[in-house]
Every structure is written in C-alpha cells, then in structure tokens.
Amino acid sequence: MDVLWLIIVTVIGGAIIGTLGKMVAPGDRDKIPFWLTVVCGIVGMLVGSYLYWWLFGHNNGSFDGHEATPTNATNGIDWLRHLWQVAAAAVTVMVAAVATGRSR
Incomplete structure (x- = not known):
C-alpha cells in the first residue's frame, strides 16, 4: 500500500x-x-529536491527524532525546496518544448 x-x-x-x-x-x-508536463514536474521534483539538499540541506542537524533527508530537511513545510522544484521543472519544461519542437 505504501x-x-x-x-x-x-x-x-x-x-x-x-x-x-x-x-x-x-x-x-x-x-x-x-502528460509531458507531469513528467517534467516529476523530474523537477526529483532534481529540485536533490539539488536543494546538496546545496543547503545536507548539513541540517537532527530534529523531531530523525536525521534530515532530501525529502524532509526542515521542521514543517520545505518552501525553499519547493521553489527549487518549480525552477527545475521550468527548466525541464523548456527543454521538453525545444526537444519536441513545440516551443513556438
């Protein structure tokens, strides 16, 4: 079920x-x-999360009884991580539009 x-x-x-x-x-x-927008969003979620983790989140200490992870690096909602995900998705959308010839 998970x-x-x-x-x-x-x-x-x-x-x-x-x-x-x-x-x-x-x-x-x-x-x-x-469907390509959803794929770009999934790629943006993954790339944005790990890029944020690599740049800012890997040195966060433990909180709430667990270590910081790429999907949960702070207490509460990771707004900065979500901004990185949107930026990565925007780049992915631009690449997909150019690669499929649908940029104009």
Whole structure:
C-alpha cells in the first residue's frame, strides 16, 4: 500500500509542480501535452529536491527524532525546496518544448 501512495503522491505532485514550472517558464510553453508536463514536474521534483539538499540541506542537524533527508530537511513545510522544484521543472519544461519542437 505504501508503493501505491508513493505513486499517487508523485503523479499529483508532478502535475502541480509541472504546471507551476510551465507557468514560470519564459516564452510560449503551453504547446506541450499534459502528460509531458507531469513528467517534467516529476523530474523537477526529483532534481529540485536533490539539488536543494546538496546545496543547503545536507548539513541540517537532527530534529523531531530523525536525521534530515532530501525529502524532509526542515521542521514543517520545505518552501525553499519547493521553489527549487518549480525552477527545475521550468527548466525541464523548456527543454521538453525545444526537444519536441513545440516551443513556438
């Protein structure tokens, strides 16, 4: 059951992060299909989380009885990590639009 929830959260999170990434990407990026937006969002979630972790989160001490991890580096909501995810998704959307020839 844990794997099912992981898949559900990943797809929903990918749709949200991908849509936000599409909105902040410069230019006309609305021509890529929704499934590609979700894939870009999932890639943005992964890349953004690990990039944030590598730059800022790896040296956080333990809190709430556990060590900091790439998916949970602070107490509460990791707003900065989510901003990094949206930025990574925006870059991924731009790359996907150029790679599929749908950037104009």
